[in-house]
Amino acid sequence: MKLNEIVQKLNGKVLNSKINLEIEVKGAGGADLMSDVLASIQPQAILLTGLCNPQVVRTAMMADVLAIVLVRGKTPPAETVQLAENERIPLISTPFGMFEACGILYQAGLSCLEKPVSDQDCFAG
Amino acid sequence: MTEQTPLRKSSLISDQEAENIxxxxxxxYEIKVQEVMTPNPITMTASMKMQEVLEQFRVARISGAPIVEEGQLIGIISIEDLIRCLIKSDLEAEIQKYMTRNPFTVKGDDPVVEALKMFVSTKVGRLPVVNKEGLLIGILTKGDITRGLLKALQQDYQTEEVRRYRASHLFEDIESERTSLILRYNIKAxxxxxxxxxxxxxxxxxxxxGASPQIARRCGIATYEAEMNLIIHTTEGGVIRVEIEPHQISIDVYDSGPGIKDVELAMKPGYSTASEKVRELGFGAGMGLVNISRCVDIMKLESVWGKGTRLRMKIFLKKEDTVGEGHAAKSLEEKR
Structure with missing residues (x-):
């Protein structure tokens, strides 16, 4: 699915300018816990989140996230938009809540790119 | 790249192509109209004869010209206008009879994308370019834009290639028993x-x-969690030190306090001492160290309460992941 289709389906508002909405999105993941994003999201996914701080953009960069969708109609602080602009990561705001936004995209055929995170493979020392 | 194939895939475009687009x-969006336009174009006046337009177009091999009166742009004459005039065998007429008055213009400091939009919406072949005062400074065709973009793209590509080349050959030209590159970052609490x-x-x-995307990602995630730990938990910040060698990446993150009271407990998934403020940032759920351990091959956490903490990590590079030994060598190997 193209990113601009996603923007359309979510009634989204694109918050930064120097970006390309024609890119192909392979799937999506939704989380508010950045450590969970880092642990579970697969490369080339879009991230749906309720968090608005610049750390969301940093997390997206580290985890090779293609675009960030802020749910519940949130307006992020200027630093977040600036960082997204500098790093050229599309930042999209949607009026839908997390549950509904994920539902819309899943129903439209977007795959899940979250892998389960088990506690088994942790080690210490 | 993910190994999971998405269930529904419709695109035929490769990632490389997508990147270029x-x-x-x-x-x-970045390039300004004045960077790609043809400056100081041939101009004419409204009282000149159409015969002269024909001559000028033929000699200068152009297909349009702005009409200027005392420096002010008043119109534009194009080859289409000339054809209309020729059909009527009216070459003795003055330009003002055939020119388009008050033509669409673009500003020199507009981004190229604005001009592209105007070409699409107006269907004109050329746009006069004016400065802030409305004075003519150039003329722009779609060909100018294509040439300008191609040139910029080439420059861009070369700059990044040179950067990559320099970085990826870093270890090749230096002879030593063991060469490494050390990056240091001071992180404020x-x-x-x-x-x-x-x-x-x-x-x-x-x-x-030249590290693979997987290696870069693993390193990025591990250092990011460690960096956030320094910001969240330390009293005076700390240091991230990354040593890159062709066969391994060693990351050392240390601080001078306050230290971890119970290291074993800190390693437990879900255990956290973070404040509400930190949790609001999406961190502090007790998953940081767990995440790090998933990304690295070796992880060692030592801490003395009241003194400080030292986290050492290593990522081993397989032959195909080797960094700093050149793209050329790698692609040669791939061909074999």
Missing amino acids: TRVEELA GDFTHGGEASSKIKRALSRM
Whole structure:
């Protein structure tokens, strides 16, 4: 699915300018816990989140996230938009809540790119 | 790249192609009209004869010209106008009879994308370019834009290639028993605004040195969690030190306090001492160290309460992941 289709389906508002909405999105993941994003999201996914701080953009960069969708109609602080602009990561705001936004995209055929995170493979020392 | 194939895939475009398209579109926003336009175009006046237009177009091999009166742009004459005139065998007429008055213009400091939009919406072949005062400074055709974008794209590509080349051949020309490159970053305590900046730089450096996307990602995630730990938990910040060698990446993150009271407990998934403020940032759920351990091959956490903490990590590079030994060598090997 193209990113601009996603923007359309979510009634989204694109918050930064120097970006390309024609890119192909392979799937999506939704989380508010950045450590969970880092642990579970697969490369080339879009991230749906309720968090608005610049750390969301940093997390997206580290985890090779293609675009960030802020749910519940949130307006992020200027630093977040600036960082997204500098790093050229599309930042999209949607009026839908997390549950509904994920539902819309899943129903439209977007795959899940979250892998389960088990506690088994942790080690210490 | 993910190994999971998405269930429904409709695109036929490769990632490489997608990357290039993106850059052209980005450039259309970055480059200004005045950088790609033809400056000081041939101009004419309204009282000149159409015969002269014919001559000028033929000699200068152009297909349109702005009409100027005392420096002010008043119209434009194009080859289409000339054809209309020729059909009527009316070459003795003055330009003002055939020219288009008050033509669409673009500003020199508009981004190229604005001009592209105007070409699409107006269907004109050329646009006079004016400055802030409305004076004519150039003329722009779609050909000018294509040439300008191609040139910028080429420059862009060369710059990044040179950077990558330099970085990826770093270890080749230096002879020693063991060569390594060390990156150091000082991280301030409580500096949430810049949290992740060092990790971004580390990830970028590794990509330039030819590390695979997987290796760059693993390193990026591990250092990011460690960087956030320094920002969240330390009293005076700390240091991230990354040593890059062709066969391994060693990351050392240390601080001078306050230290961890119970290291074993800290390693437990879900255990956290973070404040509400930190949790609001999406961190502090007790998953940081767990995440790190998933990304690295070896992890060692030592801490003395009241003194400080030292986290050492290593990522081993298989032959195909080797960094700093050149793209050329690698692609040769691939061909074999």
